[in-house]
Amino acid sequence: MMKILIINPNISSSLSELIATEARRCAAPETEITVLTAPFGVAYIETRAEAQIAGYAVMQLAAEHYADYDAVIVAAFGDPGLEALREMLPIPVVGMTDAALASAAQLGGRISIIAISQRIQAWYRETVEREGHLARLVSIRALDETLSDISQVQQNQGERLIELANQAVKQDGADSIILAGAPLAGLARSVSSQLPVPALDGVSCAVKQAEALIQLYPNQAQRSGSYALPPRKACQGLSQELALLIGGEIKDQT
Amino acid sequence: MMKILIINPNISSSLSELIATEARRCAAPETEITVLTAPFGVAYIETRAEAQIAGYAVMQLAAEHYADYDAVIVAAFGDPGLEALREMLPIPVVGMTDAALASAAQLGGRISIIAISQRIQAWYRETVEREGHLARLVSIRALDETLSDISQVQQNQGERLIELANQAVKQDGADSIILAGAPLAGLARSVSSQLPVPALDGVSCAVKQAEALIQLYPNQAQRSGSYALPPRKACQGLSQELALLIGGEIKDQT
Amino acid sequence: MMKILIINPNISSSLSELIATEARRCAAPETEITVLTAPFGVAYIETRAEAQIAGYAVMQLAAEHYADYDAVIVAAFGDPGLEALREMLPIPVVGMTDAALASAAQLGGRISIIAISQRIQAWYRETVEREGHLARLVSIRALDETLSDISQVQQNQGERLIELANQAVKQDGADSIILAGAPLAGLARSVSSQLPVPALDGVSCAVKQAEALIQLYPNQAQRSGSYALPPRKACQGLSQELALLIGGEIKDQT
Amino acid sequence: MMKILIINPNISSSLSELIATEARRCAAPETEITVLTAPFGVAYIETRAEAQIAGYAVMQLAAEHYADYDAVIVAAFGDPGLEALREMLPIPVVGMTDAALASAAQLGGRISIIAISQRIQAWYRETVEREGHLARLVSIRALDETLSDISQVQQNQGERLIELANQAVKQDGADSIILAGAPLAGLARSVSSQLPVPALDGVSCAVKQAEALIQLYPNQAQRSGSYALPPRKACQGLSQELALLIGGEIKDQT
Amino acid sequence: MMKILIINPNISSSLSELIATEARRCAAPETEITVLTAPFGVAYIETRAEAQIAGYAVMQLAAEHYADYDAVIVAAFGDPGLEALREMLPIPVVGMTDAALASAAQLGGRISIIAISQRIQAWYRETVEREGHLARLVSIRALDETLSDISQVQQNQGERLIELANQAVKQDGADSIILAGAPLAGLARSVSSQLPVPALDGVSCAVKQAEALIQLYPNQAQRSGSYALPPRKACQGLSQELALLIGGEIKDQT
Amino acid sequence: MMKILIINPNISSSLSELIATEARRCAAPETEITVLTAPFGVAYIETRAEAQIAGYAVMQLAAEHYADYDAVIVAAFGDPGLEALREMLPIPVVGMTDAALASAAQLGGRISIIAISQRIQAWYRETVEREGHLARLVSIRALDETLSDISQVQQNQGERLIELANQAVKQDGADSIILAGAPLAGLARSVSSQLPVPALDGVSCAVKQAEALIQLYPNQAQRSGSYALPPRKACQGLSQELALLIGGEIKDQT
Known part of the structure; x- marks a missing residue:
């Protein structure tokens, strides 16, 4: 059995449900999925600042819970906290953006991302670049209306999203x-037949990549390299679990 | 059930057995593995020229057999024929190099490749660059003795390979x-505990990536983009299966 | 008068003193320097994970205090939280790494970074790449002993640091x-005559760049582009100041 | 006297005639041109798959005939088999794309490619990137009608091609x-006065580059580096000439 | 006191006045600004050829005058002669383009350049690339009318320049x-409130960067690296000052 | 007949003789070679500053003499003034570095440059990068002794140069x-049989590339793009020929 912890870095529990539904639909029979929701942060991450906040929330949840799992998935496009978790945890850590791009790249050629807000594009682009996939990215296209309900965007904007995808194919x-962002979890599957090229979404890609990594490189802390534990050092103000995880010695606060 | 066709682009049936053993060991229970051996070519691909020959052999085998499978794996480091197959086949096509690099990248940081011959390094490096992973590659290190028996390299050179891997970690x-090349299939698994960082091999990575893609993007021909079928055109001298696959009209040879 | 807030993302108040001393020594007469120390985190940031924690601490301090200042400096090499602050604050935000690299680049040619620990090198390199200066970086060289007292590293390791710098010039x-990291603040100035090429440190570069930006582009929120405020959205679990800054509507927690 | 073997990787003998005409028109008086047509493959290469097939056809022809020549030219845009030939042959091997780009680059600035079909663009772009010229490429513009007769495209589509070239200058x-592809051989010469910037075609560039390389680096096998002969190894199913060329030991097929 | 020599590489003294006015407006109280005009060259540099001429004029002026100054600024966009001066002079040398890009980069995100002529764009783009900032450049937009009076372009074309800037924000x-070129010196300051993102100009950025470098790395010749003096060698036909500066031994011309 | 003007940007007439000898040896029978020596500058260009001076000398000679020629060659490694000439002249302009790299690239794989002084390496590397060939460059290796007589370096240092070349092959x-620099003109030809990979020199490559371009794109001014003539503008202090060439209106100096 593979146990995967999915952390929703947004505070929206309705998104966590969307994520859980798609994750369970595509997981292997022997995979058990748990989804946790960020205890603090924003409803839907669109900016570098919101991602920075989310990264810390993700670390706290991961520190508390990872010990019971075989892999962790960060389930917001932009992958907040991804590299920090990879460095700390002795199990594979998968990001939605990174997993979707790695999967799409293996279908061949160049990739477009369809996003749910204009404001989110710069952060997406920087994520794609930071994770080393920029050369494959031909465009990011995004909805330009304000979204009234993030958990209903597939229903309310489905046709417009398909239109954007078709433009990406024909013009770019x-x-x-890649239909990006947790709010679009599962959409790729349902609109696949309406698009002339493969469509993927981050949640299902992340689940399949996590299952693959669990089997390829099972639980084991690195003893060397830049993902090994750093030297022990003083820390303060961190939860006990987080302090423990990063090898911190809790500093006496007197 | 997922049916995966693995094509060994080398003519060595002993390598095909090595590949099949590791592939079956890591495949999901519902996956069925078939391995075919290139009908023409060389014993072990080390050069651009040998890869060019192998690419054609791979195309012929794929054209004849793909219709019965859910995905195809090209099982030689350097991925001969990979892009050609991706373009022609309506099912996912996975390369050993590409799959190993995509998997390793998701463990984080930078990657070294351990290879079994000096001569092979330039071709490996060009493959890594062509597939978009060069920024992560810190080194390729290789055995420098002539190999007496390609199917026994794990047994004969196992310690030297571990030594090279440790140098890659400490010095590079x-x-x-990545323990590269079909002759090292399965070695990553057995030496994992002796290395201070994760070790992967191409065969198992390719199997897991193929399973992932089958589930993420099931069998479907692309109708647009650069992987769609080209316009029909005259062809000659090709096997009937290959001609059919590329949309060729067999030219009258009178 | 220019008022600059320097945030030390480490929890070490002895480092804050080092930073304050060098900052005041190089600041313009009309500049007023305030240094705040991170209320939570680790003694000295060396990893991606520690930087992720620090980024959140930096955001909290900035949200509480920025309104009284003309610019903010993030005073740890690796620039934790830099992009998040740039996005939120209507005043210039300068990072130690970014400022040192921008200054060194204007002296011409290629740059080496001298660092105080082996473990820190990967994070430094990724920072240099993320901030767009990788093409100029020829090497990072680092001390390889465990440091007993981070605030005494200049005294204890001064000669070894000069030796590393000379190797960077001759061999790389x-x-x-760039003598990197807050613990080396001011060292560049004192060892300058012993090195055959210019030496810079992050604190003084950041102060001069902050003063420059205050005069070039005074306090003003962006109304467009990817650094403008995002749409208002629900948030929870954030300090009131931080919520306010990112435009969050505090979510009712009933 | 310089003897140049031009291999047309397409099966169209009408294209071979076009190529021969332009090659002889621009060759030095002391150059003797021979054009051979691929014995198998497609009428006009537009895809990665067709290029893979062509690469093997090119290798077979080269193996049989190179011994009588001073240089070989691969005369299809996309340069199928180019690197394989460079590796095997002790004489210079020139590709149409590579030669056109190397020549255009020496006129200065940035380059557009005018192509004869939409479908061909991705393969062209990947060729330009693989050969290291991507930074100079500002656009590829292509005819969008199906071509009734590949050998008449200059006559039938001449004006539209000039129009595309003018758009590339003004808008890109x-x-x-570069007027790309063997079917446009010679067009650059005839339309040159109608274009406001230099126009080149691949055939004439390849002939001049081949003549240059013959004189700069006469016939000589490399003894080291990644273009030297690989170790001898078993092979099967290859023509005797090809086996000989790659250093294969023909494997006993019992 | 800091003494800065600004060299206007154009022959237009009206431009020198514009430059001097803006430079003095933004300089620190303790900074003394001197502006010299190129004794030969063209009215306004727009091309690689004009920049090559200007580079030599700049070297001559610098050789004659640098000894009395703490830093030199090259005050034409495109930075003619910048690297040559950096190599020869023992004081910091700042270029308008380089300084503007380094400053803009520290405000975050991506940059557009607004230029005063179509013809100048290729040279600007090559400068941005040569100086290592190309990844941040999203566009160059330029006036397309012939300019009747280069010193009146702010007055005559002010609205059109703002319009171009707004297009760069919205469309690119x-x-x-960056409002580029000496003729636009000071415009950024006056139109800042009409633009939705920060606007900078090269003259003020260069002055602030020069002041910063003077304080960070005071007057000192490099003894090693690629900016150290080359071995003495014969020279002829140079002004005595220039010969002296580059370490030339004046060749006997008999 | 093709008439090629070679400009030696160094003031050494002994170098001009070396250049002329090798150029005539490799030129086509119908090619006429003229070599001119820079009237001012240094004995042997090693730095950015010396190249800047040389660029102006090259422009003056070209402006005076180009009208009688079919192509111009800039015959110093580093290609001083190359882009300026390409922009001004209606005939092809070839640089030694650019031509050598373009030729070597067509032999396949990666390239090392052997140089005659340590100091010259940074300038060479920057030239290779500026001209777009950096990805192919694996190393620059250089003599480390002071050269007593630049025109005798082949005789005096021949063995050491071969040794450096062998190290480049084996270690890099x-x-x-590429045996770089005018002082090594012709050496590639004579040592070719002692090296295990192809060796080229800049002079012969430049001659062959110039002949190729003359035939591919005969004399014709560009009417569009960034190499077309700029708008007429005031100039002063230039030789009449240079003023005429760049379209300058000589400014009244009263």
Whole structure:
């Protein structure tokens, strides 16, 4: 059995439900999925600042819970906290953006991302670049209306999203499409037949990549390299679990 | 059930057995593995020229057999014929190099490749660059003796390979290691505990990536983009299966 | 008068003193320097995970205090939280790494970084890349002993640091040297005559760059682009100041 | 006297005639041109898959005939088999794309490619990138009608091609134009006065580059590096000439 | 006191006045500004050729005058002669383009350049690339009318320049704007409130960067690296000052 | 007949003789070679500053003499003034570095440069990068003794140069070697049989590339793009020929 912890870095429990539904639909029979929701932060991450906040929330949840799991998934596009978790945890850590891009790349050619807000594009682009996939990205196209209900965007904006995807194929030369962001979890599956190129979403890609990594490189702390534990050092103001995880010695606060 | 066709682009049936053993060991229970051996070519691909020959052999085998499978794996480091197959087949096509690099990248940081011959390094490096992973590659290190028996290299050179991997970690700053080439299939699994960073091999990575893609993007021909079928055109001298696959009209040879 | 807030993302108040001393020494007469120390985190940031924690601490301090200042400096190499602050604050935000690299680049040629621990190198390199200066970086060289007292590293390791800098010039082809990290604040000034190329440190570079930006682009919120405020949205669990800053509507927690 | 073997990787003998005409028109008086047509493959290469097939056809022809020549030219845009031939042959091997780009680059600035089909663009772009010229490429513009007769495209589509070239100059900022593909051989010469920037075609560039390389680096096998002969190894199913060329030991097939 | 020599590489003394006015407006109280005009060259540099001429004029002026100054600024966009001066002079040398880009980069995100002529764009783009900032550049937009009076372009074309800047923000995704070229000196300051993102100009950025470098790395010749003096060698036909500066031994011309 | 003007940007007439000898040896029978020596500058260009001076000398000679020629060659490694000439002249302009790299690239793989002084390496590397060939460069290796007589370096240092070339092949992975700089003109030809990979020199490559371009794109001014003539503008202090060439209106100096 593979136990995967999915952390929703947004505070929206309705998004966590969307994520859980798609994750369970695509997981292997022997995979058990748990979804946790960020205890603090914002409803839907669109900016570098919101991602920075979310990264800390993700670390706290991971520190408390990882010991019971075989892999962790960070389930917001932009992958907040991804590298920090990879460095701390002795189990594989998968990001939605990174997993979707790694999967799409293996279908061949160039990729477009369809996003749910204009404001989110710069952060997405920087994420794609930071994770090393920029050369494959031909465009990011995004909805330009304010979203009244983030958990209903598939229903309310479905047709417009398909239209954007078709534009990405025809005008930008995309060979595959990523329907980005947790609010679009599962949409790729349902609209696949309406698009002339493969469409993927981050949640299902992340689940399959997590299952793959669990089997390829099971639980084991690195003893060397830049993902090994750093030297012990004083820390303060951290939860006990987080302090323990990063090898901190809790500093006497007198 | 997922049916995966693995094509060994080398003519060595002993390598095909090695590949099949490791592939079956790591495949999901519902996966069925078939391994075919290139009908023409060389014993072990080390050069651009040998890869060019192998690419054609791979195309012929794929054209004849793909219709019965859910995905195809090209099982030689350097991925001969990979892009050609991705373009022609309506099912996912996975390369050993590409799959290993995509998997290693998701463990984080930078990667070294351990290879079994000096001569092979330039071709490996060009493959890594062509597939978009060069920024993560810190080094390729290789055995420098002539190999008497390609199917026994794990037994005969196992310690030297571990030594090279340790050098890659300590001197080159590798955060993970790929033990490259079909002759090393399965070695990553057995030496994992002797290395201070994750070690992966191409065969198992390719199987897991193929299973993932089958579930993420099931069998479907692309109708647009650069992987869609080209316009029909005259062809000659091709096997009937290959001609059919690329949309060729067999030219009258009178 | 220019008022600059320097945030030390480490919890070490002895480092804050080092930073304050060097900052005041190089600041313009009309500049007033305030240094605040992170209320939670670790003694000295060396990893991606520690930087992720520090980024959140930096955001909290900035949210509480920025309104009284003309610019903010993030005073740890690796620039934790830099992009998040730039996005939120209507005043210039300068990072130690970014400022040192921007200054060194204007002296011409290629740059080496001298660091105080081996473990810190990967994070430094990723920072340099993320901030767009990788093409100029010829090497990072680092002390390899465990440091007993981070605030005494200049005294205890001064000669070894000069030796590393000379190696960077002779063996790596560096045209300038950055003595990196808050613990080395001021060292560049004192060892300058012993090095055959220019040496810079992050604190003084950041102060001069902050003064420059205050005069070039005074206090003003962006109304467009990816650094403008995002749409208002629900948030929870954030300090009131932080919520206010990112435009969050505090979510009713009933 | 310089003897140049031009291999047309397409099966169309009408294209071979076009190529031969332009090659002889621009060759030095002391150059003797021979053009051979691929014995198998497709009428006109537009895809990665067709290029993979062509690469093998090119290798077979080269193996049989190179011994009588001073240089070989691969005469299809996309340069199928180019690197394989460079590796095997002790004489210079020139590709149409590579030669056109190397020549255009020496006229200065940035380059556009005018192509004869939409479908061909992705393969062209990947070729330009693989050969290291991507930074100079500002656009690829292509005819969008199906071509009734590949050998008449200059006559039938001449004006539209000039129009595309002018758009590349005015809208994309091209400083020179490559009229790409063997079917356009010679067009650059005839339309040159109608274009406001230099126009080049691949056949004439390849002939001049081949003549240059023959004189700069006469016939000589490399004894070291990644273009030297690989260790001898078993092979099967190859023509005797090809086996000989790659150093294969023909494997006993019992 | 800091003494800064600004060299106007154009022959237009009206431009020198514009430059001097803006430079003095933004300089620190303790800074003394001197502006010299190129004794030969063109009215306004727009091309690589004009920049090559200007580079030599700049060297001559610098050689004659640098000894009395703490820093030199090259005050034409495109930075003619910048690297040559950095190599020869023992004091910091700042370029308008380089300083503007380094400053804008520290405000975050991506940058557009607004230029005063179409013809100048290629040279600007090559400068941005050569100086290592190309990844941040989203566009160059330029006036397309012939300019009757280069010193009146702010008055005559002010509204059109603001319009171009707004297009760069909305259509190209610019997070900041550089109003480029000496003729636009000071415009950023006056139109700042009409633009939705930060606007900078090269003259004020260069002055602030020069002041910063003077304080960070005071007057000192490099003894090593690629900016150290080359071995003495014969020279001829140079002004005595220039010969002296580059370490030339004046060749006997008999 | 093709008439090629070679400009030696160094003031050494002994170098001009070396250049002329090698140029005539490799030129086509119908090519006429003229070599001119820079009237001012230094004995042997090693730095950015010396190249800046040389660029102006090259422009003056070209302006005076180009009208009688079919192509111009700039015959110093580092290609001083190359882009300026390309922009001004209606005939092809070839640089030694650019031509050598373009030729070596067509032999395949990666390249090392062997140089005659340590100090010259940074300038060479920057030239290779500026001209777009950096990805192929594996190393620059250089003599480290002071050269007593630049025109005798082949005789005096021949063995050491071969040794450096062999190191480049074995230790750096070079697939070809460029023996750089006018003082090594012709050496590639004479030592070719002692090296295990192809060796090229800049003079002969430049001659062959110039001949190629003359035939590919005969004399014709560009009417559009960034190499077209700029708008007429005031100039002063230039030779009449240079003023005429850049379209300058000589400014009244009263």
